[in-house]
Amino acid sequence: MTQSRPPTESAIPRHTSGPLFTDTGLKLGVFGLNVTSAGAVTASPDRHEINWDQNVRLVRLAEDAGFEAAIPFSRWRGFEGQTNPWGTSFEPYTWASALAALTSRISIFTTSHCLTVSPVFAAKQIATIDAVSRGRIGLNVVAGWFAKELRMFNVETLDHEARYGYSEEWLDILLRLWSEDSDDFDYRGHWLTVEGGYSHPKPSQTPHPPLMNAAFSARGHQLAARYADIAFVSALDPAGVAKKVREIRELAAGFERELSVWVSASVVCADTDREAAQLLRQYSEVDADETAVRNAIEWTMGGAQMPPEQHAQLASAVAATMAGYPLVGSPETIGRQLSDLSAAGIDGVALTWMNYENGLPRFIADVLPILEREGVRRSIAGQLDQS
Numbered sequence: 001m002t003q004s005r006p007p008t009e010s011a012i013p014r015h016t017s018g019p020l021f022t023d024t025g026l027k028l029g030v031f032g033l034n035v036t037s038a039g040a041v042t043a044s045p046d047r048h049e050i051n052w053d054q055n056v057r058l059v060r061l062a063e064d065a066g067f068e069a070a071i072p073f074s075r076w077r078g079f080e081g082q083t084n085p086w087g088t089s090f091e092p093y094t095w096a097s098a099l100a101a102l103t104s105r106i107s108i109f110t111t112s113h114c115l116t117v118s119p120v121f122a123a124k125q126i127a128t129i130d131a132v133s134r135g136r137i138g139l140n141v142v143a144g145w146f147a148k149e150l151r152m153f154n155v156e157t158l159d160h161e162a163r164y165g166y167s168e169e170w171l172d173i174l175l176r177l178w179s180e181d182s183d184d185f186d187y188r189g190h191w192l193t194v195e196g197g198y199s200h201p202k203p204s205q206t207p208h209p210p211l212m213n214a215a216f217s218a219r220g221h222q223l224a225a226r227y228a229d230i231a232f233v234s235a236l237d238p239a240g241v242a243k244k245v246r247e248i249r250e251l252a253a254g255f256e257r258e259l260s261v262w263v264s265a266s267v268v269c270a271d272t273d274r275e276a277a278q279l280l281r282q283y284s285e286v287d288a289d290e291t292a293v294r295n296a297i298e299w300t301m302g303g304a305q306m307p308p309e310q311h312a313q314l315a316s317a318v319a320a321t322m323a324g325y326p327l328v329g330s331p332e333t334i335g336r337q338l339s340d341l342s343a344a345g346i347d348g349v350a351l352t353w354m355n356y357e358n359g360l361p362r363f364i365a366d367v368l369p370i371l372e373r374e375g376v377r378r379s380i381a382g383q384l385d386q387s
Contacts, residue, residue: 027348037085081292
């Protein structure tokens with residue numbers, strides 16, 4: 001038996017292969033399509049609604065177009081109001097396993113709240129999906145931030161700092177379960193204890209299935225810099241993005257690690273910039289689910305303590321894009337915006353739409369060719385040559 005120990009930098013080496021890490025230009029992921037109203041908290045009649053056949057069709061469409069990843073949200077309840085956005089969802093582990101069996105190239109992620117899933121159970125689940133997918137599963141790790149959800153699991157509500165301490169121990173255990181072949185191990189941390197830790201089979205991916213983290217606080221970025229292979233940053237303009245990219249890469253360098261840096265973004269595409277702006281106004285202002293927007297801000301973003309002007313500004317962003325990076329305009333404009341993100345140091349973009357069934361095909365038909373023409377991305381044929 002071995003006792004608990006912190007991971008060393010050498011215990012978490014960098015990924016260098018697979019569609020998420022090959023040199024194919026700006027990576028693309030379809031994000032959140034397993035959850036209703038994932039791309040915008042709106043009462044629009046055209047808002048995203050889910051069914052299984054639709055999810056399969058959309059992920060296969062993204063795969064055929066060369067997208068590198070499909071990434072689910074992990075949600076257990078919604079924001080109530082008129083339409084209860086995010087209130088209907090597919091559970092991400094079973095979602096990922098089923099899609100892994102129905103696809104052949106795209107990386108499929110699951111998303112896991114550390115507070116609601118045992119790391120022992122998660123290690124076995126991921127190893128199983130890794131076998132199903134033949135080495136295409138990834139894990140998006142979430143510290144947890146929605147108290148109403150956490151109470152459903154009878155999980156003690158921890159403050160921000162404690163949640164990340166808990167998540168670090170969770171990841172320590174997960175990585176050991178994936179990597180240690182010989183003996184059982186004991187782990188005794190401040191939050192978690194494992195006796196006789198053991199898990200076989202191991203995942204086939206080396207050094208392990210890629211880890212993603214989308215925390216945006218300074219404490220969250222410390223966790224991402226130490227453990228994640230893919231980290232998200234958040235800002236609303238290219239200069240802000242470039243600053244966040246530099247900061248998180250510097251944090252990772254302190255652990256002698258390198259990160260792939262992504263941003264989440266919401267796409268509103270129309271024939272002209274004016275038409276896109278009108279569409280955005282229609283679903284985020286005219287069709288706004290104001291109660292759900294207010295709940296989203298107050299339940300998950302500390303909105304009850306915000307000054308009124310900040311609350312109002314954030315309400316507009318949440319209704320429109322759930323505070324993701326706005327990609328709004330004609331195909332040419334969105335192509336230019338994505339080129340700017342790439343120039344700012346972004347390696348990949350996780351994309352949402354107010355309506356995925358209309359938005360994803362249009363993005364593939366109208367925006368992807370621009371990205372390939374401008375050299376922001378390699379064509380699907382070029383990607384397959386490298387795979």
